Amino acid sequence: MFGALQTALLASLFLGLSCGLIGSYVVVRRMSLFGDTMSHAVFPGVVLGFFLQDEKNPYFILGCALLAGILGALMSGSLQRTTRLKQDASLGVVLVTFFAFGVGLHSLSPQTGVSSYLYGQIAAITDSDLLMMGGVSLLIVCAVALLRRPFYVASFDPGFARNLSYPVKVLDSIFAFLLAAAVVVSMQAVGVVLVSAMLITPAATAYLLTDRFSKMMMLSVGFSILAGMIGCLWSYQQLKTPTGPAIAISAAALFGLAFLFAPQYGVLAKYLRRRQQVRQIRRENTLQSLYRIKEQRSDGKRAVTLSELAQYRRRSPSHVLPELFSLKKVGLIESLSGRDVWQLTMNGEQRAAELIRNHRLWELYLINEADYQTDHVHDDAEKMEHVLKGDLLEALEKQLDFPTADPHGMPIPDPAKTSVLLREGGQK
């Protein structure tokens, strides 16, 4: 009925739908080991399904595999209830016991079809397999759609779910059953050993890209389908390549891309954000230094030379210069003669006054409320002033009862007044 390519595409679709949906829950509930245990636990069911019937019957194998998965979940549950073993150990025991049972049974009477269930072989999927997979994944999609809200609440806040009088235990059992079903759908394509890859990797990829769970589920389904298609086509191209590893590696490649380039949580984006922040802080410090140098003078002269600034900041002139140029570009300072003499513009003056005010208010707060010593306070205030601003600062000022001088006796500037003064000064 179906050609090779159609089989591959349909199998990836079913696989992606079931593993993508269930995998999202597995990742946010931190149940990776549970997923791995279930995927290994269905293996003896598969072997038994081959063992008991002369001809390969997908529905019989499905039944046996689901039964084995449920038995595994029950056993690990009762181990956790009746013994002192922690969750991970009881899952581990179930995993190895069931899998060894499958391997042992398989070695007693080797059936040819079994190995395609271990590592996945897309070419071995028949039309009736495909129908079974379609049916089961439809069931999973319907169940997840129906139980979306209870599952959602039970995943993120089990206590709240209990308060809403959701039957949390029943929900967990249904979830275990759906997980086993998802494993059954995908095991012929990826193999029981690597079903974990399909459950975890696409969902983890989606988790890097969004904060909303509904969006994460959709993305995770998309990534699963994509990885499934790439893997299936790859394994069709080279028949020697087992499908499971091909799919797992495709999924991992997608994860790697998201890990590096995700817009918000990617390593690159984080690095760039961090670098931008460091530069911003340096610029702000230069601005403040210009203000402070001017403040320390008695004659009120506004121009500052490069060497003066470099000495004040204890940096080399070549280190300070790029910051000066970028400040000039945004119109906060102007140069009076080439690169040697600089002064704050009106905007710059106001911005610097804001920053200084911020710094001095924080110093005052730390000394008054956090018992800092006067000579220790500068560094921590400096860290806070670049990050904590805005409304918080207004509250801070109110708490400190609108002070006018900082702990070192320096005036706390009021940016509004500064700008008025400057404007008047400019008019004269």
Added chain:
Amino acid sequence: MYFMLGLGGFLAALPCSQVGTFLVIRRMSLVGDAMSHSVLPGIVLGFLISKSLSSPWLILGAGLAGFVTTVLIELIHQKSRIKQDAAIGVVFTTLFAFGVLLISRVSDKVDLDTDCVLHGDLEHLVQSDLVSFFSVSIPAPLLSLFVVALMVVGIVTLFYRVLFVVSFDTALASSLRYRPILSHYLLMALTSFVVVAAFQVVGAILVVSLLILPGATASLCAVRLPKVLLIAALHSLLSSVGGVCLAVWTDMNTGASIVLFGAFLFMLAWGFGPLDGLLWQQIRRRRKEA
């Protein structure tokens, strides 16, 4: 012959049981599972270099793969919002997939098939060339298993205090300058070391059972760590002897039967173990009702 099979199983299972007990105590069973999967590419690479399943290259390759696994997990876990369990899942499935892919690439050129690596082949090991060791002639792979077992037991004894304190009280460990991170890497290195030694006996997928089952069984029987370690060692001895008997009796794959016998011992401990045995729980409940 049967004696050699049992001995081989025991020599592989003993170091696994000692390292695995610490994994179980530290709730790191998932890490053991991951490690046993992810050393596969290292093993295959080592085999491709040396053309033999019992050469130091394998240990080197597996050690490297284990190190890469640990580093990658930490990297993903720390540099992104992915939780540790998902990071472990992503890393070990990827490395395992690489391993299987490598095997399928080279399997027609060299004598390495998926079944042997994944399900183990103890008989093959025992039938390899004999070497003389203190005038006792034993198969060469068994000798290297013996050396590995001796080394691991030695290291665990030597670092017993460090491993003990780090497992139960990280804060105390760092105040004693035991360096929790360093001992984490020590445990990971030991894990990949014992995994590579044991994979030939039970196969790469089932190695995790040699890690988890003894520790889990022992922690149902005892509370104090030395006793737990001793019972885990006893479990590895009994399961390899019993497993070989089971394999001979039913003609089953030796690795699987060793694990199955180990699981049987675990069931015994679950039912009748002195600490959490279901039987005693039942009796206690009866007494309370009466």
